[in-house]
Amino acid sequence: LTLGIMPALANDELLKLEKDPKVWAQQAGNYANWRYSALDQINTKNVKDLQPAWTFSTGVLRGHEGGPLIIGDVMYVHTPFPNTVYALDLNQEGRILWKYQPQQDPSVIPVMCCDTVNRGVAYGDGKIILDQADTTVVALDAKTGKVVWSVKNGDSSKGETMTGSPVIYKDKVYVGIAGGEFGVRGHLTAYNLKDGSRAWRGYSMGPDSDTLIDPDKTTLLGKPVGKDSGTATWDGDQWKIGGGTTWGWFSIDPEQNAIIYGTGNPSTWNPSQRPGDNRWSMTIFARDVDTGKAKWVFQMTPHDEWDYDGVNEMILYDAKIDGKDRKLIFHIDRNGYAYIVDRTTGVPIRVDRTFDFVNWAKSIKKEDNWRPVVDPKFSTAQNGEDTNTKGVCPSALGIKDQQPASYSPRTGMFYVPFNNVCMDYEPYKVSYTPGQAYVGATLTMFPPPGQTNLGAFAAWDPTTGKRVWTINEPFSVWSGALSTAGDVVFYGTLEGYLKAVDAKTGKELYRFKTPSGIIGNVTTYEHKGKQYIAVYSGIGGWAGIGLAAGLEGGTEGLGAVGAYRSLASYTQLGGQLTVFTLPGK
Amino acid sequence: LTLGIMPALANDELLKLEKDPKVWAQQAGNYANWRYSALDQINTKNVKDLQPAWTFSTGVLRGHEGGPLIIGDVMYVHTPFPNTVYALDLNQEGRILWKYQPQQDPSVIPVMCCDTVNRGVAYGDGKIILDQADTTVVALDAKTGKVVWSVKNGDSSKGETMTGSPVIYKDKVYVGIAGGEFGVRGHLTAYNLKDGSRAWRGYSMGPDSDTLIDPDKTTLLGKPVGKDSGTATWDGDQWKIGGGTTWGWFSIDPEQNAIIYGTGNPSTWNPSQRPGDNRWSMTIFARDVDTGKAKWVFQMTPHDEWDYDGVNEMILYDAKIDGKDRKLIFHIDRNGYAYIVDRTTGVPIRVDRTFDFVNWAKSIKKEDNWRPVVDPKFSTAQNGEDTNTKGVCPSALGIKDQQPASYSPRTGMFYVPFNNVCMDYEPYKVSYTPGQAYVGATLTMFPPPGQTNLGAFAAWDPTTGKRVWTINEPFSVWSGALSTAGDVVFYGTLEGYLKAVDAKTGKELYRFKTPSGIIGNVTTYEHKGKQYIAVYSGIGGWAGIGLAAGLEGGTEGLGAVGAYRSLASYTQLGGQLTVFTLPGK
Numbered sequence A, B: 001l002t003l004g005i006m007p008a009l010a011n012d013e014l015l016k017l018e019k020d021p022k023v024w025a026q027q028a029g030n031y032a033n034w035r036y037s038a039l040d041q042i043n044t045k046n047v048k049d050l051q052p053a054w055t056f057s058t059g060v061l062r063g064h065e066g067g068p069l070i071i072g073d074v075m076y077v078h079t080p081f082p083n084t085v086y087a088l089d090l091n092q093e094g095r096i097l098w099k100y101q102p103q104q105d106p107s108v109i110p111v112m113c114c115d116t117v118n119r120g121v122a123y124g125d126g127k128i129i130l131d132q133a134d135t136t137v138v139a140l141d142a143k144t145g146k147v148v149w150s151v152k153n154g155d156s157s158k159g160e161t162m163t164g165s166p167v168i169y170k171d172k173v174y175v176g177i178a179g180g181e182f183g184v185r186g187h188l189t190a191y192n193l194k195d196g197s198r199a200w201r202g203y204s205m206g207p208d209s210d211t212l213i214d215p216d217k218t219t220l221l222g223k224p225v226g227k228d229s230g231t232a233t234w235d236g237d238q239w240k241i242g243g244g245t246t247w248g249w250f251s252i253d254p255e256q257n258a259i260i261y262g263t264g265n266p267s268t269w270n271p272s273q274r275p276g277d278n279r280w281s282m283t284i285f286a287r288d289v290d291t292g293k294a295k296w297v298f299q300m301t302p303h304d305e306w307d308y309d310g311v312n313e314m315i316l317y318d319a320k321i322d323g324k325d326r327k328l329i330f331h332i333d334r335n336g337y338a339y340i341v342d343r344t345t346g347v348p349i350r351v352d353r354t355f356d357f358v359n360w361a362k363s364i365k366k367e368d369n370w371r372p373v374v375d376p377k378f379s380t381a382q383n384g385e386d387t388n389t390k391g392v393c394p395s396a397l398g399i400k401d402q403q404p405a406s407y408s409p410r411t412g413m414f415y416v417p418f419n420n421v422c423m424d425y426e427p428y429k430v431s432y433t434p435g436q437a438y439v440g441a442t443l444t445m446f447p448p449p450g451q452t453n454l455g456a457f458a459a460w461d462p463t464t465g466k467r468v469w470t471i472n473e474p475f476s477v478w479s480g481a482l483s484t485a486g487d488v489v490f491y492g493t494l495e496g497y498l499k500a501v502d503a504k505t506g507k508e509l510y511r512f513k514t515p516s517g518i519i520g521n522v523t524t525y526e527h528k529g530k531q532y533i534a535v536y537s538g539i540g541g542w543a544g545i546g547l548a549a550g551l552e553g554g555t556e557g558l559g560a561v562g563a564y565r566s567l568a569s570y571t572q573l574g575g576q577l578t579v580f581t582l583p584g585k
């Protein structure tokens, strides 16, 4: 503000763009993480005629998460490591306007827990922001692809990596950090969009000065949390390698000036090595966007014993509950429960079990302060080190993982990709070495008892806390959903199908076998009067790690290889964008 | 024949299959190399409605040459190095029935001159035959993918590699060898289909016992060639590292019991190091399929000075000429001329210049015994070592390269992918070391004077020796053509478009942008009553070597990198199969 110049705030533009259904300017479509589009040219009647319009190979194999951004006549496409970014010309069926190819040390690959994924770039203020695997945050000129600034957010030699998508709001860009399987202490960091200088960093654990928690003002279930809550529930210095990473999705609540997101698992996966609640891992945080100060916290899975990272998307929505207008968060946690939380206070309103087979907790109820009542049978901590706790549901993949759900304001329903997977979990003692895996558990994964399908896609009614319809899928649905005003819901499957279903009934209306398994998130946009659907193919992510990394042993890939072995007869490595539309001009 | 058991001859089955338009059992569609299909469900009227039906990522990047085979409900798909082979179930949109993944030493990659390509597998007698890059010829059980036999055809440590497609006829499989840029002496080898034992090998040069040339019976322009023709036109022992490799296409003429094919450039590329005609490089051979004995030979470019390998496909067809029924070969040579040759005698009938800009030869006429009259201005031999001979047309890529043309018996026309490229060529002295490049020339490539497009696709009328229509393309057409009874001709472009044009007029009827540049050959088949079109995407080959191998310098990639640099704004590495069909059940 020197010289009296008022910088154009990115949020003005982005808040405007999120209301324009022709563009797809944020990974989630809007700050509330709806993944909903007001476009309705493609609808339940005509979606059966959908067909590929053009395609683009990214030149990179392995897991393609996230999706393209579309702004005006340009589509921004990114890849997994080495995190190439392309600007494609929509007027020329994807001709390449520019390409940014970072030079990254491949030594980062082995410290990425769950494939070399990246969940996409962000757009704001004429810049494209990319979180590189090696923790470089880079701002590219959206017109030329030239680097405007770049900053290091971590140190990959210590196992710190980046797989998430940055979010831009006002004059800042918000980025997380990954590495919960390497003893990384998580944090959310805000950089100034203008020049990449650091504005603030809030750690998930540690002294209040690190967590930016105010003992008196930051609340937990409506009450001040008290002093040093980020160290008090840890044994000694374990918090310093305590996990709680921030590799998932972030939501922005402009009304509250808040960024809302969840933190990952405490490390190690061997719970006996870290007695206590391990705050604030597995926690929903609401922080002030300008200062990072925590407004409230809520820990979903205290003292995690199953790797139920709390990072899944927080979908912000407003609804009447008991006659009152409420400002809410909808969040299906890895732990198998669907949370509806008051986003002004962080106090849950209802918590519902998503599937009957979820068994690790007997209940999660208000009477217990929303603290799960753990079933001792499935407590890997109580069973202890070197004991194989069998048949825990869900598996460490969670009832859902990073694959984001969609919210349709037309139906009031949430469309959720699910993992139908249970596990055996045997913790063992592990010692910490920087940059080395710090896992301490052997896992095996399989479908729930009596079932064979590993996944499902379902519509969730928040008013009843129940699934309205459920589509069984042979494999986990590792792709993010899209709902539209055409009342069509789209998602991808690990075998490679893009599917379109009726938002009201779940009836399948269309499917197309794309080149490789889909773990990307479906997006839509309008160009020259036509609606398009775009999605990446490229098998990988945790579920696809066997194929992506060429692993064979059943317990390899943190336990995922065995369950998904038969994927190899459906699909192979890929890296493509497929753009669909209806026939005709 | 021991025990009196008569082996089922593969040719019975294959001769039957080549008459069944539902299958595509040979890379070229038939033994005559027509690349024509009698299917007509997709025709000039409805091809505009074509759309992708399903797609498949091969899991491998770089240049995808050749095409899939389709027999019954199974499609056999292959990849460039590491030469994976898949059997895909057509009843399940390409579900993988089996996968064969050879273990090959990657040290073969740097001795492949023109990308890690492979031109496809062959089918016969229940086996799939693959030429691996490392010169292993392997027979797989078509039902299970299990190895039935495997045999080494060469030694990659000496620069011997395999990129071609084997051909199966009767009880034998015929394979070539590549490595003309490494001083490899070419040969065609027949293995017994049953067990992989070697039946015969005919070298391109060397003593008669090596070449299987009979001084008295093998003819050149109707006369016996005489003794040791394969050494007489070489200086000393140069023939031992003389090139003449056999990496292109082979045709079978059942009536004559002959295999007909061309041989590649003499090595080195520096002509001053190998005075003489360098027989039998650059030669069309007709050999007896059972014994390998040469019936006739015809050398198109004696003492090559431009790398105009003679390996392009020989299309066998019959036609009336001057009222007489003739058995013919149609062959457009790299040297820029279209040859029509009597295939019973090897004597040319007419030789026509394809494009006016072809300038290295003043003429190729009967009066000169069909020997080109070289323009001294463009003679890299006469200009000598370390002199840059400028503006030679065509370039070393040839007026066309391995990308095969198609013949439609309905129109009587040949549909030809062309390179519109000229060159500067500066030879230099090079010494031979086994396994090291033995090239000895620096090249630069560019479009002909006054032009900007690097390619064309044209219809050739053999009765007039002229192009009937010509479509200019921004880049060389490096994909093989397909013509059909629907009077549609298909080809792919380096930018990645599959195009369909009217066989009679060349009018574009359809285009689709596939994921990556197309250098594969278009195929068609019928399944459950529907006609499908299938093609690989995956930029590479010599024209795409800059992208494929990540080369930047203009003269790198044997001179091709500079000319095709702008390809990088159209496409990136890929490896996909796209299967197209008309809408509806």
Ligand SMILES: O=C(O)c1cc(C(=O)O)c2c(n1)C(=O)C(=O)c1cc(C(=O)O)[nH]c1-2
Pocket (backbone or CB within 6 Å): A065, A113, A114, A115, A117, A162, A163, A164, A177, A178, A179, A180, A181, A245, A246, A247, A264, A265, A307, A309, A396, A397, A401, A402, A540, A541, A542, A543
């Ligand atoms: O704790 C972490 O830092 C961390 C990081 C990541 C990641 O960066 O991808 C994943 C996980 N954990 C994880 O628990 C998990 O299930 C997971 C799945 C995936 C994926 O992309 O498929 N990433 C990750």
Ligand SMILES: O=C(O)c1cc(C(=O)O)c2c(n1)C(=O)C(=O)c1cc(C(=O)O)[nH]c1-2
Pocket (backbone or CB within 6 Å): B065, B113, B114, B115, B117, B162, B163, B164, B177, B178, B179, B180, B181, B245, B246, B247, B264, B265, B307, B309, B396, B397, B401, B402, B540, B541, B542, B543
């Ligand atoms: O002399 C040889 O042995 C040899 C081999 C190959 C090959 O194996 O691909 C090519 C060539 N030469 C060649 O001259 C050439 O133009 C060429 C193009 C390509 C291709 O696949 O794009 N290969 C080759």
